[in-house]
Amino acid sequence: MTDAYVALEGGHVVEARGRAPGTARGELVFTTAYTGYEESLTDPSYEEQVLTFAYPLIGNYGVRPERFESDRVHPRAVVARELTDDVADWLTAEGVPAVDHLDTRDLVTDIREGGAMKCGIAVGDDVTPEDALAELEECKTMSEHTDIGAQVSVDEPEVYNQTGDGATVALVDCGAKKSIIDSLTERDATVHVLPYDTTPEEVTALAPDILFISNGPGDPANFEAAVSLVESFTGELPIAGICLGQQIVARALGGTTEKMDFGHRGVNQPVIDEATGRVVMTTQNHGYTVADPGDKLTVTQRNVNDDTPEGLDSEELSIITRQYHPEANPGPHDSLDFFDDVLDMVGASSDRRAVVADD
The missing domain is CATH 3.40.50.880 (Class I glutamine amidotransferase (GATase) domain)
Structure with a gap:
C-alpha cells in the first residue's frame, strides 16, 4: 500500500492510503454532494483547494469526459473515504494526488467546527509525515492567492x-x-x-x-x-x-x-x-x-x-x-x-x- 499523509493546520497528521501519487497543499474544504464528482473535480472554483468528499464512495458510475466542466481537474488534491480505481486512475493521469481509507466524517466535523483550514498532502512509496508537514508550511490562505x-x-x-x-x-x-x-x-x-x-x-x-x-x-x-x-x-x-x-x-x-x-x-x-x-x-x-x-x-x-x-x-x-x-x-x-x-x-x-x- 502506498504511503499517504494529510497534515492539517495546527500540526495534526492523518495517515491514509495513497491512490494517486504526489505532494500538494491547499485549503481543505468538503462537499456534501453524493453525485457529480466529475463536475466538482473539474470546477475551476476549486482551484488551490483540497477537496474532501463527505459521501463515502466516489466513482461508482465511472468517469465520462462529457460531464467535465473544464479541461482539467482543479483541486490540488482529493480526499475520500473510498475512491474507485476509475477515479484514482483519472487523478493519477492528471497529476493530482489523492488519498482514501481515512475517516472523512472526522475531517468534515473538524472543518465544520474549526472552519476551512490549510493542509499539506504527501503520497508515495517512501513519503513521510514530515513531507506532508513541509507542504503545510508552504500553504497560503485563499486571500493570499492574488493571481x-x-x-x-x-x-x-x-x-x-x-x-x-x-x-x-x-x-x-x-x-x-x-x-x-x-x-x-x-x-x-x-x-x-x-x-x-x-x-x-x-x-x-x-x-x-x-x-x-x-x-x-x-x-x-x-x-x-x-x-x-x-x-x-x-x-x-x-x-x-x-x-x-x-x-x-x-x-x-x-x-x-x-x-x-x-x-x-x-x-x-x-x-x-x-x-x-x-x-x-x-x-x-x-x-x-x-x-x-x-x-x-x-x-x-x-x-x-x-x-x-x-x-x-x-x-x-x-x-x-x-x-x-x-x-x-x-x-x-x-x-x-x-x-x-x-x-x-x-x-x-x-x-x-x-x-x-x-x-
Whole structure:
C-alpha cells in the first residue's frame, strides 16, 4: 500500500492510503454532494483547494469526459473515504494526488467546527509525515492567492454560437463552468468568453447586450479588473453574475464581502425567495459571501440554513445575480429559469432606455 499523509493546520497528521501519487497543499474544504464528482473535480472554483468528499464512495458510475466542466481537474488534491480505481486512475493521469481509507466524517466535523483550514498532502512509496508537514508550511490562505484569476481564465477571447440569433453576452471568465456557457447558447445567445482582466474598452468593442460575471475561485477582493468592469457598465448594460460574480457585482456597487467559516459546497443547499416564499434546492461552491450588498442592490433570495444572501437584484439598474449555480450540473434543476430571467433583462433594459430617451 502506498504511503499517504494529510497534515492539517495546527500540526495534526492523518495517515491514509495513497491512490494517486504526489505532494500538494491547499485549503481543505468538503462537499456534501453524493453525485457529480466529475463536475466538482473539474470546477475551476476549486482551484488551490483540497477537496474532501463527505459521501463515502466516489466513482461508482465511472468517469465520462462529457460531464467535465473544464479541461482539467482543479483541486490540488482529493480526499475520500473510498475512491474507485476509475477515479484514482483519472487523478493519477492528471497529476493530482489523492488519498482514501481515512475517516472523512472526522475531517468534515473538524472543518465544520474549526472552519476551512490549510493542509499539506504527501503520497508515495517512501513519503513521510514530515513531507506532508513541509507542504503545510508552504500553504497560503485563499486571500493570499492574488493571481488566482490568471490560473483559471482563458488567455484570449473565445466565442460560442457566433451565428446565434439571440442576445450577445460578454462573459467575463473568472473561472467559468462549461455549463454556464451551454445554458446561454442553448437559449440562442452568442457568448464572448473574455479573460478575467478584460478592460472596459475591450468589452465596448464587442457591443454586447449584457455583461455577465462568472463563477470562480478565491477572494473577490483579488478580482479588481472585474469589479472595475461592473463599475464602468452599471446603468449602461444589464449585468448578471453567478457565485463569485455576485460578490464582484456587490463590491462594485458599494457592498462588502467576507470569508465564510466553511462555505457552501454541495447539491442540497436550500434557498428561499423573499417575494414568493418558494424554496428551491441548489448547487453551490463558494467560501466567500456578500456581507452587505450596499444600498443599490436588494437581497431577493437567502440561504435557509444561515440567512446569507443568495440573490441580489436591481430592476432600475438591470442587475440580477445568484450566489448558487443555476446551471446546476449535476443537478438539481430547480433554478434553470435564471438564464431566462437574465436574457429577458436585455429587452426590458432597452425598453427603459427608450422611455428615458423619449422623455
